Amino acid sequence: MAVERWTDEMLDELASSVGEIRDSVDGLRITAQALLQVAAQHQREMELMTQRQAEMKQRQAENDQRFNILLEEVRYLNRRNEGE
Numbered sequence: 001m002a003v004e005r006w007t008d009e010m011l012d013e014l015a016s017s018v019g020e021i022r023d024s025v026d027g028l029r030i031t032a033q034a035l036l037q038v039a040a041q042h043q044r045e046m047e048l049m050t051q052r053q054a055e056m057k058q059r060q061a062e063n064d065q066r067f068n069i070l071l072e073e074v075r076y077l078n079r080r081n082e083g084e
Helices: 008-083
Strands: none
16 A cells, blocks of 8 residues: 655645635534524514514404494494484
């Protein structure tokens, strides 16, 4: 089996390749962190939207209930006026 000796040029190439790989990994890490931040922000916005929708549904239900009470009062007053 032949033993190949590493030349300075080969070591420089290897070091350059490792540096490029490290830069690529760093770039991927930064990109992943940015995506995670965007996803977290989106999640917070979705939670706020869901909360607002629940609040709106509750207000709508309360308004519907008030409307029905008023409608019953109007009907009662109409019946009373018709009876007079």
